[in-house]
Amino acid sequence: MQKVLITGAAGRIGRTLRAGLKDRCDLRLMDRKPIDDAEVDDVHVGDVADVEWMAAVCQGVDAVVHLAGDPSTGAPWESVLEVNIKGTYGAYEGARRAGAQRLVFASSNHATGFYEQEGVYTTPEMPVRPDSLYGVSKSFGEDLARFYVDQHGMKAYCLRIGSFQPDSAVENRQSDRILSTWLSYRDTVQLVWRCLQVESVDFGIYYGISGNERAYWDTENARRDLGYAPEDDAERFA
Template identity: 40%
Template sequence: MTDTPAKPVLLTGASGALGRVLVRSLGALGWPLVLTDIAPFPDPIPPGAAFTRADLSDGVTMLRLAEGCGAIVHLGGVSVERPFEEVIGPNIRGLYHIYEAARRERARVVFASSNHAVGFHERCESLPADTQFLPDGYYGLSKAYGELIGRMYWFKHGVESVNLRIGSAIGEPVNARMLASWLSYPDFSRLVERCVLTPKVGHAVIWGASNNARMTWWRDDARAALGWTPIDSADPFAGQLAGAVSGDPVEERYMGGAYCSIEYSRTQPASIWGHSDV
């Protein structure tokens, strides 16, 4: 097993928090990286990497950047809940450009999906990877679309993809919800390494959370096939964060947390069958 991919890896969203984590970790491994973002890259660029400032809406540039690449790690786009018109360009049309580039190059896509694609599932549930999409906003809706376009490109064109349903990927957990959903930066980096280096992945889904004792929401994904086991854990933070809750019943009921409460206008909560609880 090699630690370096045979072909360069295109990394979109390189200037964001997770992109910079990957540039540091993969650059330290000597990976050949093609970096792009709509924002300037704020850190030193590692040896063997090159950065191009570009917009995901520029399909011609995305095709050019992907030339010769064996994988596209797609972190680019709107990364938080925003109005529909702000999401549709980078997260819908931009993703189409990424998959068209992958189709032309026969490259694998590692797609940064999100727990917000299933955010309106309740925290008492235990979800397999093939669960029903229940997005909690326009951002989550775009991630559900992203997984579906990857599925279509796999069945129609044979483009491999791994969908990473990222929980809460930050330096440290900051509330009780993240005792379940936290994904450490090192675990995230190791996951992306396996997504790129595993010889065959087909169309796969991985729940992006570390080895947290409270992570009972998500199960039965493709991690074994990739050889990924999370090492870090939110458990050491349990004592200080167990009581760190919002007091918002909608936020605390659903897996998507605060995203579920944004512009929430129901008078009664909904079950997964669409009926109000009474």
């Protein structure tokens, strides 16, 4: 079993991954706040931007799933800088110093949000067009991941997560956008699991969405590189 550290493990995506991966990985959890319902005892509470501390937390870890960050698209610069930019450097550099080989980064569709605003079908190869400082911090995390792969021989997989929501949120949707952008809980687990398993590619940027009929973000490279085979399609709630 791989030893896998999840940063931001107390969050919504963290909780879903903990449940979905606990029988397939030896989990270590990290967050800035305590995790009340942790599946394991191996829990670390602290600041992801503290590189020294993160290097200690990463000891013995094979892979880091980096979720920690300010998740708000409206986050002000101060928070984006401290939590998303300094925190992502802390997670990657801590992983590197500890000898972890693999990174999975929770990037975001907001790294390319202006294409969506203009109605442009988007592939991961297109230049970024962040729609927020939050989106800029996510493209920063992708570029930094690429550097760790090229410079330090690590593997890194960046997932531009769409609308991470339970089935009920699609069913009771306020807007039809989610029919295009949904990422179901089980597809999230599958996608991260495949990033933890893949050996054929060292780096990739992938849109993290279910197999939505109305998708306007291209997932072909996730299917090709990772073998991602989404089980859900928001269309069944349409």
